[in-house]
Amino acid sequence: MIRVFEESDMDALVAIWYEGSLQAHHFIDADYWESQIMDMREKYIPMSETHVLTTHSKVIGFISMVDNYLAALFIDTECQNKGAGKQLLDFEKERKSTIQLKVYKENLSAIRFYKKNSFVIKEELTDEQTEQREYLMEWNGSSYIS
Known part of the structure; x- marks a missing residue:
C-alpha cells in the first residue's frame, strides 16, 4: 500500500535511505552518508512530498518529490528487485x-x-x-506510452 508519509515513519525512512545509499553508492566514502543523516531527518524529508510503500504495516520503501524533481527513491535492501521501486515510480x-x-x-x-x-x-553534471x-x-x- 502506498500512503502519505507520517512523522512516525521517519526512523524507518532514514534507515532505508542510509543502508540504500551505502549499497548503491559504494564509490562514495561511508562517512559522507553518515554526515547526511541529520539533514535527511530534519531538512530533506520534511521539505519534500513523501509517500511510503508498506507491506504488512512495515515500511519497505519511499519516494520523495520536490515539485517535479524526484529527490529520493529508496527501497529496503532486503526488498529490492521485486517491483517496489517501479510501483512507487508509477x-x-x-x-x-x-x-x-x-x-x-x-x-x-x-x-x-x-x-x-x-x-x-538530458545532461551530465x-x-x-x-x-x-x-x-x-x-x-x-506526454511522450510516455505504457
Whole structure:
C-alpha cells in the first residue's frame, strides 16, 4: 500500500535511505552518508512530498518529490528487485507530467532502472558535495506510452 508519509515513519525512512545509499553508492566514502543523516531527518524529508510503500504495516520503501524533481527513491535492501521501486515510480508518474532526477554516473543499476522506466539522460553534471559525475535524467509523460 502506498500512503502519505507520517512523522512516525521517519526512523524507518532514514534507515532505508542510509543502508540504500551505502549499497548503491559504494564509490562514495561511508562517512559522507553518515554526515547526511541529520539533514535527511530534519531538512530533506520534511521539505519534500513523501509517500511510503508498506507491506504488512512495515515500511519497505519511499519516494520523495520536490515539485517535479524526484529527490529520493529508496527501497529496503532486503526488498529490492521485486517491483517496489517501479510501483512507487508509477505512482508519481500518475500524478506528474514530467519528472527529473539526478543519478550518479557510477550507479549503473539505478541508471538501468530509470532507462527501463522511460527516463532519458538530458545532461551530465558534477555533484558539488561529492565531486562525483552524475546524470540529469527526465521522464516526460506526454511522450510516455505504457
